[in-house]
Amino acid sequence: MLDPITFFVSQFRDLLPEKPEPLRSFLPRPYRNAAVRFSGSSIHAFEERRALVEEAGLNVFSFPARKIAGCDLLTDSGTTTMTLEQWAAMVMGDESYGSNEGYFEVKEQIPITFGPEWEQRDELRENFFIFHQGRSAEHNFFNLFAGELRKSLPSDIKGLSNELPPDLKTRIESRIKGMRRPYFIIPSNSHFDTTEGNIEDSRLIPLNLPSPEHLEKNRDFPFRGNIDLSALETLLDTVGERVPLVYLTITNNTGGGQPVSMENIRRVRELTDKHDIPLFFDACRFAENAWFIQQNEPGYEDMPIPKIVYEMFHHVDGFHISFKKDGLVNIGGGMAFKDDGRFTQKYPDFWMKMIDRQILTEGHPTYGGLAGRDLKALVEGLRLVTSQEYLDYRISQVKRFGAKLESYDIPIVRPTGGHAVYIDLDRFFAGTETDDEDLKGIAFTALMLVAGHRLVELGLYAFGKLKDGKEIPPNPRVNFIRASVPRLAYEDQDLFSVAEAVRVLNDYKDRIPAVEVVYGRDLFLRHFKSRFRFKL
Numbered sequence: 001m002l003d004p005i006t007f008f009v010s011q012f013r014d015l016l017p018e019k020p021e022p023l024r025s026f027l028p029r030p031y032r033n034a035a036v037r038f039s040g041s042s043i044h045a046f047e048e049r050r051a052l053v054e055e056a057g058l059n060v061f062s063f064p065a066r067k068i069a070g071c072d073l074l075t076d077s078g079t080t081t082m083t084l085e086q087w088a089a090m091v092m093g094d095e096s097y098g099s100n101e102g103y104f105e106v107k108e109q110i111p112i113t114f115g116p117e118w119e120q121r122d123e124l125r126e127n128f129f130i131f132h133q134g135r136s137a138e139h140n141f142f143n144l145f146a147g148e149l150r151k152s153l154p155s156d157i158k159g160l161s162n163e164l165p166p167d168l169k170t171r172i173e174s175r176i177k178g179m180r181r182p183y184f185i186i187p188s189n190s191h192f193d194t195t196e197g198n199i200e201d202s203r204l205i206p207l208n209l210p211s212p213e214h215l216e217k218n219r220d221f222p223f224r225g226n227i228d229l230s231a232l233e234t235l236l237d238t239v240g241e242r243v244p245l246v247y248l249t250i251t252n253n254t255g256g257g258q259p260v261s262m263e264n265i266r267r268v269r270e271l272t273d274k275h276d277i278p279l280f281f282d283a284c285r286f287a288e289n290a291w292f293i294q295q296n297e298p299g300y301e302d303m304p305i306p307k308i309v310y311e312m313f314h315h316v317d318g319f320h321i322s323f324k325k326d327g328l329v330n331i332g333g334g335m336a337f338k339d340d341g342r343f344t345q346k347y348p349d350f351w352m353k354m355i356d357r358q359i360l361t362e363g364h365p366t367y368g369g370l371a372g373r374d375l376k377a378l379v380e381g382l383r384l385v386t387s388q389e390y391l392d393y394r395i396s397q398v399k400r401f402g403a404k405l406e407s408y409d410i411p412i413v414r415p416t417g418g419h420a421v422y423i424d425l426d427r428f429f430a431g432t433e434t435d436d437e438d439l440k441g442i443a444f445t446a447l448m449l450v451a452g453h454r455l456v457e458l459g460l461y462a463f464g465k466l467k468d469g470k471e472i473p474p475n476p477r478v479n480f481i482r483a484s485v486p487r488l489a490y491e492d493q494d495l496f497s498v499a500e501a502v503r504v505l506n507d508y509k510d511r512i513p514a515v516e517v518v519y520g521r522d523l524f525l526r527h528f529k530s531r532f533r534f535k536l
C-alpha cells in the first residue's frame, strides 16, 4: 500500500493527463498577474454601447476601446500583455539615435531565435531590417521589389499561358485589370490583407492558393494552412517566369490562424528550387506554427520548439514579420534576407535599397522607427515565445475557447488555430433567409459590441468587392467572424463570457437584422473605413 503522501501525489498527477479535456481546467496558468487594468466600463451599460455602436457606424474599428467591458478580441496584434522582464528591459532602453544597445541585442537574438543561418556573415551587408510594424516592412519591400523586377524584365514576355487551368487563369486575370503590363504574380497559401494590399499597390498580383482541405470546413485537418501544392506546381510549370517570389504565411491568418506543416514547407522549397525562385515567410506567428508541427506532425513530437523553428527557417530565403504577434510586443516589425539564400544571390544589392528606405521612412536603420526601449522588450519577447510552457498554455486556451463555442453548437473552423477562433458564418446562417447583400457578419459584430465584446468580420465584406452595384464574394469564398485571443491578457472566464453572448445570437439568429452600407462600399480596404446602419 502506498504511503498517504505518495498516494496524494499520484492523485494530483492524474489531474494533469497528457491531453486535458478542453472544458476542465486542470492546468493553472504558467504565470500570474503582476499588474492589472480595470476596464473602466460596466458590462451592464448596454444602452450606452448601443448608442456608441450606432455612432461608430457599426464599424468595430471605430468603437472606443475604453467602452469595451468584456473582451477585446479585435486582434491578437500588438495586444500582448508584456512580462515583467519586458517592462524591466524597457526601463533600461537606450534612446541613442545611432547604434543603440537594443539594436545589438536584437541582432544577436535573431540567429538565436530563427537559427544560425540568419546571422549576418558579411561585415557590411545588413541582412535584418527593423521597421515600426509588419506592414511597413511589406510596403517598402514590395515597392522596391516591383521596381527591381521591372528593370530586369525581358521585353518579349508573352500573355498568360493557355496551359493554365481556366480557374487559375480567371483568378489571375481578374487582378490584372487596370495594371500596366508587364506583371508578376506572388502566390501564397493566403496573403494577409495588408500584404495583399501592398502587393497590389506595387502593381504586382497577389494570388492565394489555399490547400483544398482549407475549404472543407467541417472536417478536422491538422494543417489547414497549407498551400495547394498541385496548384502551385501548375502555376510554376506554366507561367513560372512571371513568379519572382513565393510566400507562405505562418500561421495562415486569413484561413483561420491555421498552421502549415513542415512537409508542406519542404515541398514548396523543392518546387521553388526547381524553378530557381526565392521562398519567403510572412512569419508573424512562427512559434505558434512550430508548436502545431510538434503536436501534430509525425517525427516532430519529441523535438523542442526552437529546433523546429530552425528547421522551418532553414527552408526559406527571407521573411517579413510583425513582432506584434510572436515577438510578444506592442509594436515592431522586421524583414530578413538570408545571407547565402537565393534572394540575396539574385538581388545582391537589394539590402542597400532597404537601408535607404529605412532612412527615408523610418529613421536610422539601427532603430527602424522604434524607440530603443521597444527593441529591448522585443529581445525579451523573442526569448520567451518559443518556450514550451508559454506555447502549451497559449494555444490550449484558444482551443478551450473554441470548445466552449462548439458546446453551444456554434460552427467554428476546426481544428481551432493558434491565435483565434473563426466562426463560420455560412454554416451559422444556414437555414435562415440570408443573402450575401445583407452583410449579416457586420450585424453580428455590431451586436457583439452591444453585448460588451469586440470581434471582427473577416468575410464577405472584408474580402469581397463591389462590382456593378453588386457584392462579389471573395474567391475562394471565405466568410468568417474572427475572435482573436490577445497573448497573456485574458483568463478563460473572460473568453467563456464571449461564448455566452455568441450563444444568444445563435439561439435567435433569425432575428439578426441585415445592414446597409452608408459610406465606403467601393473604397480600397473598405472594412477599415466603411460605415453601416441596421435595416430595422
Ligand SMILES: Cc1ncc(COP(=O)(O)O)c(C=O)c1O
Pocket (backbone or CB within 6 Å): 077, 133, 134, 135, 136, 192, 194, 195, 249, 253, 282, 284, 321, 322, 323, 324, 332, 333
Ligand atoms: C499574417 C500577417 N501578416 C502581416 C500583418 C501586418 O503586420 P502589422 O499589423 O504589424 O503591420 C499581420 C497583422 O495582423 C498579419 O497577421
